[in-house]
Amino acid sequence: MISLDPATTALIVIDVQKAFDEWEAAGLRRNNPEAVVHIADLIAHFRGVPAPIFHIRHAGRTTASRFHPDLPGHAVKGEARERSGEPVLVKRVNSSFIGTDLEARLRDQGIRTLVIVGATTNHCVETTTRMAGNLGFDAKLVRDGTWTFERTGPDGDHHTAEAIHAMTLANLNEEFAEIVTAADVAAALRR
Numbered sequence: 792m793i794s795l796d797p798a799t800t801a802l803i804v805i806d807v808q809k810a811f812d813e814w815e816a817a818g819l820r821r822n823n824p825e826a827v828v829h830i831a832d833l834i835a836h837f838r839g840v841p842a843p844i845f846h847i848r849h850a851g852r853t854t855a856s857r858f859h860p861d862l863p864g865h866a867v868k869g870e871a872r873e874r875s876g877e878p879v880l881v882k883r884v885n886s887s888f889i890g891t892d893l894e895a896r897l898r899d900q901g902i903r904t905l906v907i908v909g910a911t912t913n914h915c916v917e918t919t920t921r922m923a924g925n926l927g928f929d930a931k932l933v934r935d936g937t938w939t940f941e942r943t944g945p946d947g948d949h950h951t952a953e954a955i956h957a958m959t960l961a962n963l964n965e966e967f968a969e970i971v972t973a974a975d976v977a978a979a980l981r982r
Contacts, residue, residue: 795979797842801902805847805909805916807871810857810864822952823938829973830908830936831870836980846879847887885918904929906976908936913959924967932968
């Protein structure tokens, strides 16, 4: 059972963007098909408390990137859309802390605990989570509120999305973050 103080806890919603729908439509297999539902539920819980929510968007540097700001994939998925007053920070690299004022905003608001959700588990979520831990934040990574895609390694080995997700959680567990579920977070916010 985890404990969360809404006064010092923020939800970090990373890259819940339509480009990932495009990847999936192109045939890439992903895990955690219910991740966006869990993210939407957590957004509602944080709004209900209320506790701060920070929305992170990835902006691709070239038009070859589905995340380029001029392309439809840059848009946020409707389930994770921000409301007025909820900051949206735009990043151009994997970490939500680099090239943004996220750390300063969190420190200014006295935030010590970060609940992290979004995509993809082994890229922007992992990089942000590692940095959060290194910066001294108490990171809670929501295992069913993030997802990734299958990949082929440098030696041609195929890795399923499920295996990549599990290995990323194992790498982050206890050293950089506590691995939790959306239900854990919702229950902690209700207490």
